Amino acid sequence: MERKRRGGQAARRFNQRISDHISGYLYTLPFFAIFMVFGFYPMLYTIYISLFKWDMLGDRTFVGLRNYRLLLTDDPLFWKSIGNTFLIWFESVPFQILFAILLAVLLNQAFIKGKGVFRFFIFLPNITSLVAVSLIFANVFGVKYGLFNYLLTLLGLDRLDWAGDSWATQLAVAALVFWRYLGFHMVIQLAGLQSIPGDLYEAATIDGASKGQQFFRITIPMLTPTIMFSTLIATTGGLQLFTEPFTFMSDLSGAVAAVNGGTNNQVLTVVMYLYKTAFTDHAFGYSSAIANLLLIIIVIFALFNSLLVGKLRR
Amino acid sequence: MRMKQPFTMLLAAGLLAGSLAACSSSNDPSTSGTSENANSPIKLTYWNTNGPGLDGLIKQYQEENKNITLDVQIDEANHKQNLLTALSAGSGAPDIVILTVDDIPQFKKEDYFYNLKDFGADALQKDYLDSRWKQGTSADGSFIFGIPTDSGPMAMMYRIELFEQAGLPTDRDEVSKLVATWDDYFKLGMTIKEKTGKPLTTDAFFGAFLPKIQQGGEFTFFDKDGNLTMDMNPAVKEAWDFSAKLAQAGLTAQQPDFSNDWKVGLDTGDFATMFAPPWMLGLVKQNAPNAKGKWDIAMMPGGSANWGGSFLLIPKQSKHAKEAYAFIKWILAPEQQLSVYESNGNFPSTPGVYKDEAFTAKKDDFFNGAPVGEIYPKAAEQVTLMDSINNWSTITNEIGQQLPNVEKGADPEQTWTELVSKVKSTLAR
Numbered sequence: 001m002e003r004k005r006r007g008g009q010a011a012r013r014f015n016q017r018i019s020d021h022i023s024g025y026l027y028t029l030p031f032f033a034i035f036m037v038f039g040f041y042p043m044l045y046t047i048y049i050s051l052f053k054w055d056m057l058g059d060r061t062f063v064g065l066r067n068y069r070l071l072l073t074d075d076p077l078f079w080k081s082i083g084n085t086f087l088i089w090f091e092s093v094p095f096q097i098l099f100a101i102l103l104a105v106l107l108n109q110a111f112i113k114g115k116g117v118f119r120f121f122i123f124l125p126n127i128t129s130l131v132a133v134s135l136i137f138a139n140v141f142g143v144k145y146g147l148f149n150y151l152l153t154l155l156g157l158d159r160l161d162w163a164g165d166s167w168a169t170q171l172a173v174a175a176l177v178f179w180r181y182l183g184f185h186m187v188i189q190l191a192g193l194q195s196i197p198g199d200l201y202e203a204a205t206i207d208g209a210s211k212g213q214q215f216f217r218i219t220i221p222m223l224t225p226t227i228m229f230s231t232l233i234a235t236t237g238g239l240q241l242f243t244e245p246f247t248f249m250s251d252l253s254g255a256v257a258a259v260n261g262g263t264n265n266q267v268l269t270v271v272m273y274l275y276k277t278a279f280t281d282h283a284f285g286y287s288s289a290i291a292n293l294l295l296i297i298i299v300i301f302a303l304f305n306s307l308l309v310g311k312l313r314r
Numbered sequence: 315m316r317m318k319q320p321f322t323m324l325l326a327a328g329l330l331a332g333s334l335a336a337c338s339s340s341n342d343p344s345t346s347g348t349s350e351n352a353n354s355p356i357k358l359t360y361w362n363t364n365g366p367g368l369d370g371l372i373k374q375y376q377e378e379n380k381n382i383t384l385d386v387q388i389d390e391a392n393h394k395q396n397l398l399t400a401l402s403a404g405s406g407a408p409d410i411v412i413l414t415v416d417d418i419p420q421f422k423k424e425d426y427f428y429n430l431k432d433f434g435a436d437a438l439q440k441d442y443l444d445s446r447w448k449q450g451t452s453a454d455g456s457f458i459f460g461i462p463t464d465s466g467p468m469a470m471m472y473r474i475e476l477f478e479q480a481g482l483p484t485d486r487d488e489v490s491k492l493v494a495t496w497d498d499y500f501k502l503g504m505t506i507k508e509k510t511g512k513p514l515t516t517d518a519f520f521g522a523f524l525p526k527i528q529q530g531g532e533f534t535f536f537d538k539d540g541n542l543t544m545d546m547n548p549a550v551k552e553a554w555d556f557s558a559k560l561a562q563a564g565l566t567a568q569q570p571d572f573s574n575d576w577k578v579g580l581d582t583g584d585f586a587t588m589f590a591p592p593w594m595l596g597l598v599k600q601n602a603p604n605a606k607g608k609w610d611i612a613m614m615p616g617g618s619a620n621w622g623g624s625f626l627l628i629p630k631q632s633k634h635a636k637e638a639y640a641f642i643k644w645i646l647a648p649e650q651q652l653s654v655y656e657s658n659g660n661f662p663s664t665p666g667v668y669k670d671e672a673f674t675a676k677k678d679d680f681f682n683g684a685p686v687g688e689i690y691p692k693a694a695e696q697v698t699l700m701d702s703i704n705n706w707s708t709i710t711n712e713i714g715q716q717l718p719n720v721e722k723g724a725d726p727e728q729t730w731t732e733l734v735s736k737v738k739s740t741l742a743r
Contacts, residue, residue, distance in 0.1 A: 256714035283743035
């Protein structure tokens with residue numbers, strides 16, 4: 001009797017475990033079904049297409065790994081686009097995160113009045129339409145009639161060629177990226193700050209730690225995961241940069257400059273190059289190969305980032 | 315979304331009638347589509363863009379043909395990409411699609427569109443400008459891909475006060491005589507530069523290369539079989555050399571058309587001339603409202619050239635090709651093109667209407683009262699056959715990117731050599 005009942009219990013428990021498992025899978029099924037159709041399958045298809053020479057309207061010619069070979073050995077523009085992407089990333093992201101932390105700390109202080117207003121205005125660029133933002137920036141950085149060059153001439157300096165000079169154009173785009181995403185990162189850092197328990201600071205104050213010591217010994221270490229998160233988001237976003245330079249260049253000097261990222265391809269990012277090879281040159285196999293190489297680069301970065309986070313956590 | 319109901323009703327009707335006509339091979343368009351019952355409701359999907367100003371006519375057509383509903387969809391930014399995707403996927407293409415002169419060369423693949431010749435489109439050819447009609451057909455003219463919408467014969471806008479300051483005539487006819495050839499145009503630029511310090515034109519690409527290559531004949535970048543000839547064809551090199559010559563002499567303002575600096579330049583008169591098709595006049599008014607009365611219009615050097623305009627095509631996926639063709643034929647007929655000209659100023663590609671009173675009398679106050687109704691028809695008749703095969707826009711994109719470097723002092727010969735090898739490797743991908 002005893003044993004039977006216990007056996008029944010065990011069986012019930014076992015059944016319960018199975019159905020827990022199944023319901024768990026059922027809960028995640030919708031996401032995975034959609035991901036399979038819209039994420040995983042296109043990814044596999046991109047790999048397949050990248051083995052062909054194909055203009056989308058005609059026969060595919062199987063070329064094996066030729067697209068990859070050309071990209072890696074015979075296409076200076078591809079390397080240039082990778083270089084540009086990293087340069088623009090480097091000119092915008094570190095400052096962005098640094099500024100976001102400083103702003104967040106400032107706006108987290110008790111003595112500041114009207115915090116909500118500040119937060120709103122700093123976050124505003126992030127939700128402004130990009131088309132409007134690029135138009136404004138193109139007006140600021142106009143070569144002949146831009147606000148910036150006007151100020152330079154007032155100061156008796158030479159105009160900068162925002163459309164043709166490599167550094168100038170890159171800095172202009174980096175400034176756009178910086179300004180646009182600063183608010184987003186600030187909000188994330190604010191959330192991080194507010195999750196630091198207040199009694200840590202109280203204890204530190206009682207022990208006689210100064211504000212500066214508190215910042216470097218408590219705030220920064222406690223913020224590390226949030227900073228890492230911000231960096232990862234900014235990096236994956238930065239490596240896929242497209243719309244900002246594209247719309248900015250098209251307002252600044254027309255469609256040709258937008259497609260090519262300027263006269264020296266100075267702000268041609270990897271995704272812009274992908275777009276050009278697909279929709280201007282109609283080389284879809286080649287374009288798919290670029291997409292796959294970009295994926296590999298992003299994966300490497302994400303792995304590096306998570307390793308770093310793991311190290312810092314310990 | 316395709317409406318299922320009418321389709322199933324039609325199918326049922328077809329089965330009831332027991333006719334097999336609807337099931338004949340789709341290669342014979344005269345019987346393709348479901349046309350047993352002329353009054354059965356049919357929905358035509360039409361992918362449009364914002365340029366050609368056909369909206370009023372689309373409404374009118376639906377009122378006159380109660381059984382036709384036109385589902386007009388506009389996605390300006392992704393128009394070309396959407397069409398490419400739909401064609402290569404084999405589903406999702408509309409019944410009617412519009413393509414610009416820049417885009418159509420790359421879409422001239424006979425497997426994807428109906429040959430409008432099979433509907434009798436060759437009978438329409440006489441109504442249209444030869445130069446525009448040919449852009450919509452295959453190189454040998456045997457396959458008619460699309461019928462031309464409006465067109466863009468170019469004339470030359472010129473800044474009156476700069477001509478005055480340079481001691482040049484400002485009368486339209488005299489200015490036209492002054493720039494009869496491209497050499498004259500260059501000389502004029504030198505005079506203006508010397509006397510006023512102002513450059514002659516906007517930039518080397520729009521201000522010289524594009525118009526000149528459009529006057530370079532039917533086969534410029536490619537021969538009729540589609541082989542790359544840009545490095546062998548003297549017309550291409552000539553256009554390049556001339557653009558480089560203007561650039562090196564400092565006759566270009568480096569304010570390329572449509573850029574922000576260009577918009578301001580129109581207002582302040584930073585360049586003495588600009589090549590403008592009729593559709594450009596509206597853009598000038600929009601971007602430089604204060605320049606009223608400061609620009610006038612004369613003929614351009616070397617006759618004229620066409621810049622812009624579109625075509626209406628019927629993708630092979632359409633189930634209502636016959637109805638789609640009837641619509642295209644109507645909406646692009648000369649009298650409809652004339653009414654669009656009256657309401658929107660889009661310039662017809664049907665020269666028959668140029669003699670019309672409503673046409674010839676048209677003057678433009680903004681451009682100092684220039685008789686646009688006389689200038690543009692005269693220009694349109696001088697447009698020669700133009701290049702319209704293969705990767706036209708791929709190549710012009712590369713050239714448009716390289717010319718600014720020549721303007722900034724790069725060596726034109728070296729840039730040209732690099733350009734050719736770049737184009738070759740691009741086309742090999």
